[in-house]
Amino acid sequence: MNGTERSLAVARIQQKYVERLNTIIELLCNLLKIPYMAFVGSSAEGTDNDESDKDTIWFSDYYDGFDSLTILPDERHPGYSKIQVGYEPKKSELYDYTVEIDDKNYLKNSVKKIIKDRALSHFPSELSSHGAAYTAVVHSIPGESILQIRDSEEVDHVLCIKRPDWPDEAAEWKTRNMHSNWPTDKLVTKITKSGYLLTAVGSKESIESEIQWRVSFNEAELLLIKSFNETQLHCIRLLKLLKKDLSKIAAKNITSYTMKNIMFWCLEKKSNDYWQPSNLMCCFCFCLSELLSCVENEFLSNYFIRKRNLFISREFTCDQRIQTCQYLKRFINDPKTSICLL
Incomplete structure (x- = not known):
């Protein structure tokens, strides 16, 4: 039962701490002109325990390298989308990460290698690839004294594209009949304005996994847990x-x-x-x-x-x-x- 000993007040302090830490990290990444990152998951939610690994997401700007970008939900694999892009990327490095299917160009999720080279190269630890994440074993994380850390632990770095709108696939959630009146209408409105993420990984059950992106709701989930x-x-x-x-x-x-x-x-x-x-x-x-x-x-x-x-x-x-x-x-x-x- 030791895992439940942390009070709500302590969890709130941790949530606020990680929120401020993420703000500082974003400012520093902007100054260094590298993709910015944020701590997410259980450490940001205040629900971690002694054996929880740390999770980070890195926000990419590589979609700026195209004149047009269209998000297409995959009806055969709910919760995954394809990204249709213009034919002429502005950056030559993006050529290798597009594929043409039926006269349409799609962005491959392997483009995450670019952000890995740009941002994660700053990490001294060796990285291994596991699905959507690049995993590093670290011995300490500077500035994280309030978080539960061990002498060494794994940190998962997941690469994403941030979208400011709400996905069509999740439209039902906005009008769902919540029998318990949770979440409140006010919280639902706040969540739908928080946007969503496209994570660079495809469905394990699809033959088109290389051009699929998983729809993720990290910010929405955090707002729910904060309630x-x-x-x-x-x-x-x-x-x-x-x-x-x-x-x-x-x-x-x-x-x-x-x-x-x-x-x-x-x-x-x-x-x-x-x-x-x-x-x-x-x-x-x-x-x-x-x-x-x-x-x-x-x-x-x-x-x-x-x-x-x-x-x-x-x-x-x-x-x-x-x-x-x-x-x-x-x-x-x-x-x-x-x-x-x-």
């Missing part, structure tokens, strides 16, 4: 602790992002009166019941894009799903005993 009360914060931290134990069975099919989406869906279903300190165990078990249902149905909707399944069927094997369901059922049937093992 959490103390019980909700403890609940998501418990879910992340359980993820660590559950990953021994489900491997990478159950992630921190899985738990975040489960939490968001549960908050829509239960009013704020339900999420109270005296009811923490019930809240936690309710979230586990929702996760169990998703695993049984082999479908977990992305919170903002319903049609996107966060489970990849060919990776989440039948045996893994059965064992995951058995684990969750045992936990729900005896939560007091099970939670002591986290």
